[in-house]
Amino acid sequence: MKSKYDVVVIGAGCIGASVAAHLGELGCNNVLVLEKEKMIGTGSTAKCAGGVRAQFSTPVNIHMSHYSIQEFEKLDKEFGIQFVQCGYLFVVKTEEQKNRYLKNMEMQKSYGVDVRFVTKDEIAKLAPNYGLDNVLGGTFGPKDGLIDPYMLVDCYFKKSRKMNIEFETEAPCTGFKSSDGKVTHVVTPKGEIACDYVVNAAGPFAQTIGNMLDLKIPIEPLRRMITTTGDLDFITDKFPMVVDVTSGMYMHKEGNGLLIGLANSDEKPGFDESIDNNFLDTMLMTALEVMPYLENAEIKTKYPGTWAGLYETTPDHHSILGQVPPYKNFLLAGGFSGHGLMHAPAAGRAIAELVVKGKCEFMDIHPLRFARFAENDLVHEKNVI
Ligand SMILES: Cc1cc2nc3c(=O)[nH]c(=O)nc-3n(C[C@H](O)[C@H](O)[C@H](O)COP(=O)(O)OP(=O)(O)OC[C@H]3O[C@@H](n4cnc5c(N)ncnc54)[C@H](O)[C@@H]3O)c2cc1C
Incomplete structure (x- = not known):
């Protein structure tokens, strides 16, 4: 583990691993993924039912699935993630x-x-x-179906490691240092890590991470x-x-x-x-x-x-993707409300594009912005299991 990275991702579940691999694909590989547990992928991802579907009630969730299903088809050919399109x-x-x-x-x-x-x-x-x-x-x-959650995390881990992205286990984020509206360091028992961006991909612990910055993140386990x-x-x-x-x-x-x-x-x-x-x-x-x-x-x-x-649930059953004000460089990828595995490819790409390109180009993630709660502009996903 070095003392400075471009991006520190907190949490090595399917979301954190996907964010890391997508950052690497966009040429950003000075990345550290911190995981509090002994092994990666042992949080909600390991408990999940493996379901993948595009049958949602809102356009943004359909787009997230549509993109992700195409990615699962490719990853299955390349890595054998056991994507079975049983419907x-x-x-x-x-x-x-x-x-x-x-x-x-x-x-x-x-x-x-x-x-x-x-x-x-x-x-x-x-x-x-x-x-x-x-x-x-x-x-x-x-075209809907099932994937093996372990295989998906393992595939993103392998992709990331090929691009020299680092994963540090038994390394909980315990706090942050910030200045001028930016997070400057992630604090861990193994030392403080300077970074340009932080991605909160802590699944059901997303709110706990937010609390360390006095942020009210509406994600409940x-x-x-x-x-x-x-x-x-x-x-x-x-x-x-x-x-x-x-x-x-x-x-x-x-x-x-x-x-x-x-x-x-x-x-x-x-x-x-x-x-x-x-x-x-x-x-x-x-x-x-x-x-x-x-x-x-x-x-x-x-x-x-x-x-x-644990599900990581938001009031409108949509995920939250992107910057969390007032911190310009603190991004959240969480609150998938039971759909995190199936939306991991789209979420990873969205966050990687926000970091590298400054905007998400491949799909419109405006409905998933953090500010929707303060603006009271919620569209509820009805097709929740
Ligand atoms: C019973 C069940 C069934 C489900 N079925 C489906 C399904 O069929 N399809 C689907 O798409 N989704 C399903 N889900 C939801 C899915 O599992 C989650 O949405 C998804 O796994 C979230 O991934 P994640 O990476 O955000 O969270 P996680 O896998 O929980 O990863 C977060 C990681 O962050 C780590 N972490 C937390 N705090 C810290 C810290 N302070 N420092 C460092 N690391 C930290 C955790 O240890 C964990 O490894 C299901 C969930 C459950 C519980």
Whole structure:
């Protein structure tokens, strides 16, 4: 670790690693990524379900996904990040849901997303044994799918290291020094590091990092749980990510079984990552409602078959990308609200362009600016899982 870098990135999850690799690609390789843990990629990224989709309700999230999916296709060819385009299937059960998802679908199509409405019979073929009671159909995006979060971090790490970008583990950022509206140093137990730019990519800890500069960053950690089943003989690589719009329960292939996730709407912000057994019961009851076939399945109710991790949630369920006033050189890439893995390529490129070119050229990230909260100019993402 040197005493001066052009850019210090705080956090080596999928976002920090993507920012680093994209900076290197733009010719900025005097970069240090600080990670508080012993290993990179062990935060929210490691807890994530791996889902990738373009089926969102706002243009900016669709653009973030659209760009990222194209990147995943390339990275898969080059690094084998295990991008499986099995599709996302949102299953609707009421006329209101159907109309809402049809409307979303038309908007998504207008931005070039490959998505179509599927009937109950098609759902039976796409997702064998999924419960079809009251099902009216669904929207299916065949280019959506799954990636391996570890492989993505590893691929950005390898790309970065090839460009001599440094990663320092067991190196928490504990504070900053600033002067004249600029952060001048990042403070760590291993020493103070002078830098031209700082990128806060600390995931659910983004607010904690902001507090060190007396900034109020509206990103809250929220526990989310996942459980998995034993082997199921009907599961193939083509089994899509299926989302029950009514309950929000999602399931996709994991090994030879299923991974099942559900958000607890009563969860309070906090850093608790323990398994909540009461809510696990709710998850299992819901799973039986959406897929009664699971009555006979083995459910792995203990860690590592069941686990909890943290979403980094903003009030409008959109990420925050870019400068955080009043500091001219303090950038934030956080608050992905459950979409950080799938948006890592676009987020990394956006931050790298802001640093190197002074503006983000490849897409319009204005809706994701930090100032939207103070300006009360929020557009809410409705398609949140
Ligand atoms: C159960 C669950 C399911 C999910 N499913 C999906 C999904 O299907 N698709 C999807 O796109 N997203 C999903 N997500 C969200 C996704 O995991 C996150 O949005 C994404 O991983 C955020 O990446 P990150 O790099 O910002 O955060 P992290 O991976 O948490 O990385 C931040 C890093 O910063 C480090 N750090 C924190 N503080 C400091 C400090 N002071 N100094 C140095 N380092 C520090 C942490 O140790 C950590 O390694 C899911 C999340 C959960 C919990």
